[in-house]
Amino acid sequence: MDPLLVTQALNVLYEVVTLAVIVLGLAIVFGLLGVMNLAHGEFIALGAYVAYVCQSHGLPYLAAVPAAIAACALLALPVERFLIRPLYDRPFDTLLATWGLSLFMRKAIEIGFGGGYKSLKIPVSDSVLVLGTPFPAYRLLLMALCAALIAALLLWYRRSVAGARVKAMVGNRELAQAVGIRTDRLARDTFVVGLCFAGLAGVMVAPLVSVQPYMGLDYVLRSFFVLVVGGLGSPLGLLSGAAAIGGVESAMSALVDRTAGYSTVLLIAIFFLWRRPHGIFGRS
Amino acid sequence: MLLLLLALPLALGEYWAFQLGLFFLYAIAALGVALCWGQAGFLPLGQALFVGLAAYLSGAALIQWGEAWWVFLLLPFAAIAAGALAFLLGLIIFRGRSESGPYFAIITLAIALLAFQVANSWNAVTGGYNGMKAIPGLPGLEGFSDVYYLAAVALACAVALCGWLVQAPLGTLWRAIALNERRVAYFGYDTAMLKAIAFGLSGVLAGIAGALYAPQQGLVTPELVGFALSADLVIWVAVGGRKRVLGPVLGAVLVGILSAELRERTYYWDLIVAAVFVFVVLYAPGGIGALLAPLERLLPGRRKALEPLRAPASKAPRSAVTLAIDGVSAAAGEVRILDRLSLAVARPGIYCLIGPNGAGKTSTFNMLTGELRAQAGEVRLDGDILSKPTPYRLARRGVGRKFQIPSVFGELSIDENLRIAVWSARTSLLDWLRPATRRWDTPVMAALRGRYPFLDDGGRLASALSHGERQVLELSMALITEPRLLLLDEPCAGLSSEETAQVREVIRWARDTLGLSVVIIEHDMALVKQLAEHVFVLHQGRLLAEGDVAAIRSDPRVHEVYVGAAE
Numbered sequence: 088m089d090p091l092l093v094t095q096a097l098n099v100l101y102e103v104v105t106l107a108v109i110v111l112g113l114a115i116v117f118g119l120l121g122v123m124n125l126a127h128g129e130f131i132a133l134g135a136y137v138a139y140v141c142q143s144h145g146l147p148y149l150a151a152v153p154a155a156i157a158a159c160a161l162l163a164l165p166v167e168r169f170l171i172r173p174l175y176d177r178p179f180d181t182l183l184a185t186w187g188l189s190l191f192m193r194k195a196i197e198i199g200f201g202g203g204y205k206s207l208k209i210p211v212s213d214s215v216l217v218l219g220t221p222f223p224a225y226r227l228l229l230m231a232l233c234a235a236l237i238a239a240l241l242l243w244y245r246r247s248v249a250g251a252r253v254k255a256m257v258g259n260r261e262l263a264q265a266v267g268i269r270t271d272r273l274a275r276d277t278f279v280v281g282l283c284f285a286g287l288a289g290v291m292v293a294p295l296v297s298v299q300p301y302m303g304l305d306y307v308l309r310s311f312f313v314l315v316v317g318g319l320g321s322p323l324g325l326l327s328g329a330a331a332i333g334g335v336e337s338a339m340s341a342l343v344d345r346t347a348g349y350s351t352v353l354l355i356a357i358f359f360l361w362r363r364p365h366g367i368f369g370r371s
Numbered sequence: 372m373l374l375l376l377l378a379l380p381l382a383l384g385e386y387w388a389f390q391l392g393l394f395f396l397y398a399i400a401a402l403g404v405a406l407c408w409g410q411a412g413f414l415p416l417g418q419a420l421f422v423g424l425a426a427y428l429s430g431a432a433l434i435q436w437g438e439a440w441w442v443f444l445l446l447p448f449a450a451i452a453a454g455a456l457a458f459l460l461g462l463i464i465f466r467g468r469s470e471s472g473p474y475f476a477i478i479t480l481a482i483a484l485l486a487f488q489v490a491n492s493w494n495a496v497t498g499g500y501n502g503m504k505a506i507p508g509l510p511g512l513e514g515f516s517d518v519y520y521l522a523a524v525a526l527a528c529a530v531a532l533c534g535w536l537v538q539a540p541l542g543t544l545w546r547a548i549a550l551n552e553r554r555v556a557y558f559g560y561d562t563a564m565l566k567a568i569a570f571g572l573s574g575v576l577a578g579i580a581g582a583l584y585a586p587q588q589g590l591v592t593p594e595l596v597g598f599a600l601s602a603d604l605v606i607w608v609a610v611g612g613r614k615r616v617l618g619p620v621l622g623a624v625l626v627g628i629l630s631a632e633l634r635e636r637t638y639y640w641d642l643i644v645a646a647v648f649v650f651v652v653l654y655a656p657g658g659i660g661a662l663l664a665p666l667e668r669l670l671p672g673r674r675k676a677l678e679p680l681r682a683p684a685s686k687a688p689r690s691a692v693t694l695a696i697d698g699v700s701a702a703a704g705e706v707r708i709l710d711r712l713s714l715a716v717a718r719p720g721i722y723c724l725i726g727p728n729g730a731g732k733t734s735t736f737n738m739l740t741g742e743l744r745a746q747a748g749e750v751r752l753d754g755d756i757l758s759k760p761t762p763y764r765l766a767r768r769g770v771g772r773k774f775q776i777p778s779v780f781g782e783l784s785i786d787e788n789l790r791i792a793v794w795s796a797r798t799s800l801l802d803w804l805r806p807a808t809r810r811w812d813t814p815v816m817a818a819l820r821g822r823y824p825f826l827d828d829g830g831r832l833a834s835a836l837s838h839g840e841r842q843v844l845e846l847s848m849a850l851i852t853e854p855r856l857l858l859l860d861e862p863c864a865g866l867s868s869e870e871t872a873q874v875r876e877v878i879r880w881a882r883d884t885l886g887l888s889v890v891i892i893e894h895d896m897a898l899v900k901q902l903a904e905h906v907f908v909l910h911q912g913r914l915l916a917e918g919d920v921a922a923i924r925s926d927p928r929v930h931e932v933y934v935g936a937a938e
Binding site: 179194308360 | 414463464467468472473474476477478480481482484485488489491492598602605606609638639641642644645646648649652653
């Protein structure tokens, strides 16, 4: 195999899989609860900064995982109570309120850590041979972890009682209440879980991206585009959306340049938002 | 106020003249955002695109011809170009999707981000990342205080323009769209066009800000097109108050200037702004502008009654309507809703559409107005096949509709509600701008006011009316448009027997004076008996029987679907 081709293919695959895990939290919060959480990216940033703090205190990288989950959960609980819950039937205001939250978190991070870039050491710095081509081991590990995480979440959602309750709540909130599901608690837990996934994604990608206060803005838009292109509420949609956005962007970036890659993504997103808001497979 | 504005730069010096001038320009752009968001109900999240476009255009013109006095004549074109782009984008987006929720906001944000990419990488034209540099000031204007006065004059004009638009019929229509766009379309308005006009005007305002920004700053960078300014504009409008004309000005000048000053001194200023913004979204949608309400009440009110003005005749056709539904089928997913339905309305009169729940009565209306897509068969209106009907086009051809749940514009006054009906199919763009249009009256409207005295209490909000009054208001609005075919979905639901009798009278009166055909969906058989000249019985999406009341009552098939077959 042509080594360049293998590297390129692995890079595209890496982009797609990590994008899917970046989106996962928003897919839960927006896809299931209908909450357009524009602060999604800031929770990813929060996870990344927790990883930075852990690493700079000499803790093992894995310690960042429970720490980030705890940090996101602690923040998500009051956010759900005071910001999201009063606005469940006002989607437009939810968008604005979470957007205000994102401005707040961004500035808070900037005040706490300064505006500059932070770079993290890659926990696994070896590279391995894939089809005769060297590829960074951490990226491979990350891809495997992302895939496992998505698969586990899916299995849990399909098989568990809690998953069934969530489905009931999404399908018909009043009816779910009538059969004894405490939907306000369930919605709260779903929201918190979604944001913990965002933080977890932040921990996972932190060593490979530039960690800075404004990193979230890019992630939330990309996540939103993935969900619009893929369509809400289906794992297939999540993956195909990530494949479309991540694949096109990395392919265009490789063929032309990064500006072309990002611009193409924006054009695709605009088209879908305008003509196909239910995604590739959705019916309008 | 005027003196204060004039004296400010003299009192505060060059630096403040410069800062205030800049935020006056931002306030002009914020006025545009408020026009879209506070009036027409959709939020543009990428407004910096238009500011930036006009700034680049104006910068390029000034670099090229900066010495010549006639460069002043070119600057309006920069603003108009921005407005034209906004209008076209708005028209394309709103025609593609009729809703104006969060998706529109995200589309405009994505377009602005795309524009940032272009501005940032098109070095030859925009100067790329470093921006367009060394833009000369406007010829003849020396120093920052001259530019300050120009910005102040521009802002005053923009405030006056917005104040006038909000008072004009156009403002009423925008507010109605924000409340219930579908209902406005059913009154025969091209809502996509109305929203695109609002977006286009907001583009012009953003363009004025941009065109003056270039000479004021002497530098235009891609930052101007990007996310930050778009975001700031929305915050200023929200905090200042989006519904009031002066709200965005207050927001831009107060919050903007405080930010510019305090951001350097306290780290926490931006946190405070973000927190205030969230608070406003959650609990105080009126923003700071709401604090002006008591002051406004002190101003002398223009409360004198308006002299009514005879409205011009409706542009919709006047001849008696013929409607033929021929073999129409429609489905939602797997469920068949209409099954080869055929029925015809050949001459004016009162027709009742009855049938058990789920028979397809309301679906028949929805199919006629295009909200339910017919998969087979055809509909003929006046002999022409209706292809791709929309509520707007049908209203233009004289088809009106009243919904089962009364849908009036709750936050508008009774007068405004009635005016929206009077203007239907009678107004042109020019009429939407003329204050005199507010005084239009018609004989039908006068007659309805005579029958229902509560309609004369025009200042009351429609949301303060009882259920019965709202039913009557919506029926009156439908009649004031003088339709040829009126579709009524349970017009008497929830009315007392006295009110029902009144509505019955009004429907008969309308048939006689307007010569219209009325199709009424009705469950109340007593009412059907009193009103109907012809009855259609629907069952499982098909026409089961038709004829006069007596014929229907004696039809065994009708008995079967209502009370079950006699074994």
